[in-house]
Structure formats: C-alpha cells, structure tokens
Amino acid sequence: MTVVSALVASVALVGLVGQAVRSDRSVDAQFSARARHDASVDDAFYACIDTQARSLVRPGQTVALGGDNLADVVTMIKGFGSWITVADPASGADVTLTLHDGAAAPGTCLGTRVVGTSRGPGGRTTVRLGTGASVAGQGPPPAPPL
Amino acid sequence: MTTFLATTAAICALAAAGAIPVLATVGLRWHAVTLAPLAGAVIAALAATASLTFGGPLLSWFVGLAALGAAAVFGLWVVRPDLGPRRVERAAGRGALHRVVGIVGFLVVVGTCAWSLRGLRTPTVGFDARALWVMRPGWFLQSHAQLLIDMKVRGLVLGQSAYPPLVSASAAVAWKVTGVHTARLGVTTVAMLNACALATAALALIECGRGMAGRVVRSWVPMAAGVVGAVLLVVVAAGVTEPFLTNGYADPLWSLAAVGAVAFGLQLRDDPSARAATVVLVLVAGTTKDEGFVTAVAVAVLVAARAVGWTGLRGERTRWLAPVVVVAGELAVLAWWPLMMRVIGARGASSTFTATTDLAHRTDATVHGMSPYLHVLVLAVPLAVIGGLVLSRLRRRVGVGNDLWAWAALVVGLTAVSAVLVASKSPIGPWILTTVHRITEFPILQGWWIVGVWGVVAAAGLAGPDDTSPPASPVADLAVTEPLPAPAADAVGVAG
Numbered sequence: 001m002t003v004v005s006a007l008v009a010s011v012a013l014v015g016l017v018g019q020a021v022r023s024d025r026s027v028d029a030q031f032s033a034r035a036r037h038d039a040s041v042d043d044a045f046y047a048c049i050d051t052q053a054r055s056l057v058r059p060g061q062t063v064a065l066g067g068d069n070l071a072d073v074v075t076m077i078k079g080f081g082s083w084i085t086v087a088d089p090a091s092g093a094d095v096t097l098t099l100h101d102g103a104a105a106p107g108t109c110l111g112t113r114v115v116g117t118s119r120g121p122g123g124r125t126t127v128r129l130g131t132g133a134s135v136a137g138q139g140p141p142p143a144p145p146l
Numbered sequence: 147m148t149t150f151l152a153t154t155a156a157i158c159a160l161a162a163a164g165a166i167p168v169l170a171t172v173g174l175r176w177h178a179v180t181l182a183p184l185a186g187a188v189i190a191a192l193a194a195t196a197s198l199t200f201g202g203p204l205l206s207w208f209v210g211l212a213a214l215g216a217a218a219v220f221g222l223w224v225v226r227p228d229l230g231p232r233r234v235e236r237a238a239g240r241g242a243l244h245r246v247v248g249i250v251g252f253l254v255v256v257g258t259c260a261w262s263l264r265g266l267r268t269p270t271v272g273f274d275a276r277a278l279w280v281m282r283p284g285w286f287l288q289s290h291a292q293l294l295i296d297m298k299v300r301g302l303v304l305g306q307s308a309y310p311p312l313v314s315a316s317a318a319v320a321w322k323v324t325g326v327h328t329a330r331l332g333v334t335t336v337a338m339l340n341a342c343a344l345a346t347a348a349l350a351l352i353e354c355g356r357g358m359a360g361r362v363v364r365s366w367v368p369m370a371a372g373v374v375g376a377v378l379l380v381v382v383a384a385g386v387t388e389p390f391l392t393n394g395y396a397d398p399l400w401s402l403a404a405v406g407a408v409a410f411g412l413q414l415r416d417d418p419s420a421r422a423a424t425v426v427l428v429l430v431a432g433t434t435k436d437e438g439f440v441t442a443v444a445v446a447v448l449v450a451a452r453a454v455g456w457t458g459l460r461g462e463r464t465r466w467l468a469p470v471v472v473v474a475g476e477l478a479v480l481a482w483w484p485l486m487m488r489v490i491g492a493r494g495a496s497s498t499f500t501a502t503t504d505l506a507h508r509t510d511a512t513v514h515g516m517s518p519y520l521h522v523l524v525l526a527v528p529l530a531v532i533g534g535l536v537l538s539r540l541r542r543r544v545g546v547g548n549d550l551w552a553w554a555a556l557v558v559g560l561t562a563v564s565a566v567l568v569a570s571k572s573p574i575g576p577w578i579l580t581t582v583h584r585i586t587e588f589p590i591l592q593g594w595w596i597v598g599v600w601g602v603v604a605a606a607g608l609a610g611p612d613d614t615s616p617p618a619s620p621v622a623d624l625a626v627t628e629p630l631p632a633p634a635a636d637a638v639g640v641a642g
Contacts, residue, residue: 004536005607008529009371012601015525016378019594023385030265030389039270046276046329065301073303078276082284082327086302088295144273144393 038142041110045141048109049079049099052130056116057084057095064093066117072099075112075140094118103138107131110139147326153334156320160186160339163212164426169231170219171422176252177349180342181423184403184430187316187339189215191433194286194315195483198297198490201290204315205322244359247369251352251376258377259341259348262384265392266337271329275394278306280332283318286311297492305494308487312433313339313396333394340391343402343430344383346423347595348376350409355602357415358544362609368544371605375598386590400438401587403430404445404559405595411449412551413599424449425476432480437563437585439480444558446476452551508568515578516564519586522593533600537607544606546599556592563588 029035053076057063063084065076076097087093096117104111107129114130147155164185172178193207223230271280285296285307297307316339317332324331355372359365383405384391387398404427411424428449432442453469487495530549533541541549563585567574 002607004532005540005604007604008533008537009601009604009608011525011529012375012597012604013378015529015597016375016382016594016601019385019522020378020381023382023388026385027262027265027388030270030392031268035270036268039268043269043271043330046271070303073301074277077281077302077304081277081302082281085288085292086295086299088299090299090301144270 038144041135041137042141042144044135045110045112045139046079048133048135049075049112049114049130051133052109052114053080053084053097053116055130055132056097056114056128061085061094062087062092064090064096066090066096066098069099072101075099076114101139104136107134109133109135110137110141112139147324149326149328149330149334152320152324152326152331153338155324156316156331156335157183157338159319159323160190160316162186163189163208163215166212166216166219168422168426170222170229171419171425173419173422174231175353175419175423176248177346177353177423179252180256180345180349181426183339183342184346185426186212187312188426188429188433190315190319191310191312191429191483192479194311194318195486197286197290198293199482199486204286204318208319241359243366244356244369247352247356247366247373251356251373252349254373255345255348255352255376255380258380259345262344262380263337263341263392265388266334268392269330270389270393271333272390272393272395274306274396275333275336276329278304278309279313279336279396280317280329280394282307282311282314283321283332284327286315286318287322294490297487298490300493302493308484308492308494309396309435310433310439310483312430313394313399313435329394333392336394336396336399337392340387340398340402343399343406343427344380346427347383347402347406347409347591348380350406350414350423351376351379351595351598351602353420354409354414354546354599355605357546358602358606358609361544362606364609367609368602368606371602375601379594379598382594383591386594387587390584390587395584396435396438397584397587400431400434400441401591403427403434404438404441404555404588405591407431407442407445407449408552408555408592409595409599411445412452412555413547413549413595415545416453416547421449421453421472425472428476429479432476433483437566437588439484440562440566441555441559441588442480443477444562445555446473446480448551448555448558449473452547505568508574509564511574511578512564512567515582516560516586519583520589520593522590522597526593526596529597529600533603537600537603540607541603544603546603549596549600552592552596552599556589556596559592560586560589 064087065073067073076099098115098117100113100115102108102111107113116128116130118126120126161182165182168178168181168185172181189211190208193204193211196207196211197204285293288296296302313336317335320331320335321327352372355368358368362368383402387401391398407424407427410420410427414420428442428446431438431445450469450473454466530553534549567577
C-alpha cells in the first residue's frame, strides 16, 4: 500500500504542479499590454456613450431604446441600461435613444453618437445629439472575451 | 472614493451581514472568514428576490434580513449557550501543530488567492458582465414598479436578465453602500466573492489533511500535503477560470461554490459545521446562475442522501429528518427566484426546450465541444480507480468521504448542463463556441479537487495509519452510523 500511496501522491503532485504552471501563465496573459489597451478603449467607449445619453435625458424622463439593429440595442444596454427609466410601452417614452454609427468624427465615441428623439407639445419632434464626451478613433471597441 | 476602498467597504458590508449566521452554524473555523462575505451575498440575493416579490428598497431588505438572522442567532445563544460560537468539540488529534497548520494554511491560501487576482490590474469588464451582471444592479436600485418593467419589457431584448440575482444583488449593495455606481466596482466586488469561494474550497482540502490528525502516525504529513495541495489548487483554479475570475462573469462564482459544497458536503467527514458550510455554498451556487442552480440542487440532494444513508432509508426518523428538512429549506430558497420569474412573466423565463430537434447532432456537438476542456479526467479517472481499489480502506479509516460521492456530483453537474445544451432550441454551434469554456469550469475544477483529495489521502498512507487510534466513522463511506465529533482544534482560537 505504501508503494501505491507514493505513486498516487506523486502523480497527484506532478499533475497539480504542471497544471499550476500552465494556469499561472494564463493569468499572466490577462495583463499583457494588448489586454490593458483593449480594456481601456472598451471602458472609454462605454463611458463616452453613457455621458452622451445623460446629456439627452433629464431626471424622471422615460426612455425607449430605438433602432432596428440588435447590436446597437445591446450596446446601449451595456452603456446606460443600468440607470435609464425604461418606458412601457415604448411608444409612451419621453425620449427615444438610438445610436448613429458612422465615420470617426469630433464629438463621437469611436464614430458612434447617441441621438435622442423626443416629441414636444403639439407633436413636434425634436432630435438632439449627445454631447459631453468623445473618443477619437473608429469603432467598434475591441471585443472582450465571451 | 477609489475603487479599492469601495470594494473593501462593499465586502465588509457583505461580511458583516453574513458573519453572525456563519459564526452560529459553522463555528469559529478559518473557513468561516471566507464564508461570511458569501453568506452576505446570499442575503443580498434574498433581499433582491424579496424586493421583487413584495416591493421595498433592496437595501432595506438586505439590512432587515441580516438583522433578522442576527437576532435569531443571538436568541438561540441566549436559550442554548452550549451552541455558542466558542463551543468546544472534543476529539483526538488536537494540538499545537494542528493549530499552526490551520493558521499557516489559511494565510498561504488567502495570500495565493490575492496573488491569483492580479488579473484585476487590467480593468477589463467582460461582455456579459457589462450587458447583464453589473448592469442589472441599477435595476435593483430602482422602484418596484420600474424593476418589474425592466424585467418584463420585451424591448430590452436580454433574456438572460431572468438569471438568478446573487451577483447583481451583491453589486447593487456595493453601489448603494459606497455611492460609487460603476461597472468596475461591480467587477471587483464579484472578483472578491470569487476569491472567497476559491479560498473556501481550498481550505476544505486543508481541513481534510487536518482531519487526519490522530488517525495516522506522522500526522504532519497529510496536514502538510493538505496545505500544499490547497495552494496548488488555488493556482490551478485561477488559471481554469480566467479571464472570467476577474472580469465580472458569474460562472467562476457558481463553479467554485459548487466545488466547495462538494468538498465540505461530500468529501470531508460529515459533521454539523461542514454541513453548515455546505448549505452556504449550495445557496451561493444556486442563486448565481441557471447552471449553478441545477448543479446546486443536485449537490444538495446528494449531501442529504449521504447524511441519511442506509440507516435513514430503513426508517430511523432521527437519521433522515434533519437532512430532509435542510434540503427542503435549500430547495425552497433556490426555487424562489425562478418561481418569481415565472409569476411575473419575466423576459427569458420561459423554456425553449424541444424534443423535435436533432438530438443526435446536438449531443455529438456538445460532447465534442466539451471534450477538449475535460482533459483533467485523463488524470483523475485512473487516479481514482487505483485509489479506490487500493486506498479505499485507508481513505475510510482517515475519515474522508467516499470518492464516488464527488464523482456523482461531477457527473450530475456535467450531465445537467449538457442536457440543457442538447434539449434547447438555440443553435448549438455558436452556443458551444461562446460558452463551453465557462460552463465546463465546474467539472474541470471538481476533477482537480478529486485529484487533490486523493493526494492528501495517499500522503496519509505514507505517514502510516495509527492503529492505536479509534477507526474513523464509517459514515464517511457509507453513512450508516453517527459521525465522530470534529477535532476541537478545527476551531480557531478555541481549542487548547
């Protein structure tokens, strides 16, 4: 039994040490220069559209997320889904927010700008562009791991 | 307030809420330190569910439930002082070395966990984390009526918002307590909870080694093996779960909690303290994610089955009553959130299972998708077979649970997740591609924990069994008799 004990203990130790070495390398990869750059760009992008959305929505206003592009809706949820007051039904929203994706330009977040559409008294439609933040460059931001 | 300070404050708040119930049930053990924030996170999850069910602010429910738990515990201690946290449980094997190993083991495990969180130096917020886990806290802090709209309105697209609440509720508590409403704080809070679950599961291996004190001649051998194995398992687990350990995803938390639940509930000696730790970990796993829910239910049932044993099945009421009550309570708590999702008609709450899809193709895709991630089984299976054939008597003698329990948990967890993949309507290819490395974390980690426990048992074989000591309880293997009391030196600062 002692021989088997030694064998089992040795195999377990070697296996664990080997995997630990591999694991340590994969953790180190998390703070490579590339990973840090991607994370900071991703953070800057979502902070930017968050700021632009806040410039378009006053406290207490209800919001609908507009547009036909599912990816844009997900981007808006990621950017400011935590604090907006979602309207139900969407047709009753005070402000409809959409994303306009285009070429990199001043005042955009990697080429994306938040646009607010609201209907004023008398049914007059007002379209406003988000302001207050911008990120230079062309999007979308680097995709983080799924 | 910096993110570091805010995270510290958030974990302290969670730990403060969970400390008293953990102290009352687990006792003064080292793993009680890491279990306290996890118990606080469970209270946060219950607070979120209560807030959704009955209305009222999440923080009020959180404080109220924590106060209620603490009051119940203090009341119990007044009525039954013998159940207080300083209760001394006498058994063989206590001593200075036993206590030193406990202290050293705790410190090195915590230190290694801290080292394993160095990925936090990169401020990554994962895709799902930003879209769901650390976005939904904002919903929990809105009014009850608005929360219902957020969970139900179809325009918000995300079906995953019906996932169990623990991660988002903990982040919501962190936001509310600190006033810092950032995705980054959510990520760091979840990372700290991950580290607590990882440390708890690793400390189970140290308890495994320390539990052999008095059962082998040179007791320092399995105790040292337990410490070494625990440190290695922390490093291994960090590699298995990165980058999700530090980017706000929920998968590492439920996986690590489930592994800890198996370690305390099915691998260690069956005693009240281990059972209490198991309950906390089962609730963490089951209130974190759907996959964790399924696995937690399976683990809870297996733990109850082990505790009941053949004697209970033969009708001895005293044997089966307590485990059945505990598992019923666990299942009730776990079922509350998914039940509420159905009741309110939440987005994503309805199943999309079908029997008409190509099951053979889906099964094949699932098996082939998972296989590359399960290479640990190539090591764990033969090791378990050899250990089971040659070292099972030793394993029983030193008080470690039958390995088949851990394998049963692994197989059930893996089968449950695979069954969901196979039976669902969603396209299997993209689903496997984007999730398989996360949903296999539990079986991978469980495989490594099985290897670690066999390593400690084998080390006990090298130390030589102490034939003058009383044999360990057969409960570890067959669950047919009363368990031995836990060694007193397991209790921090109490024994001696």
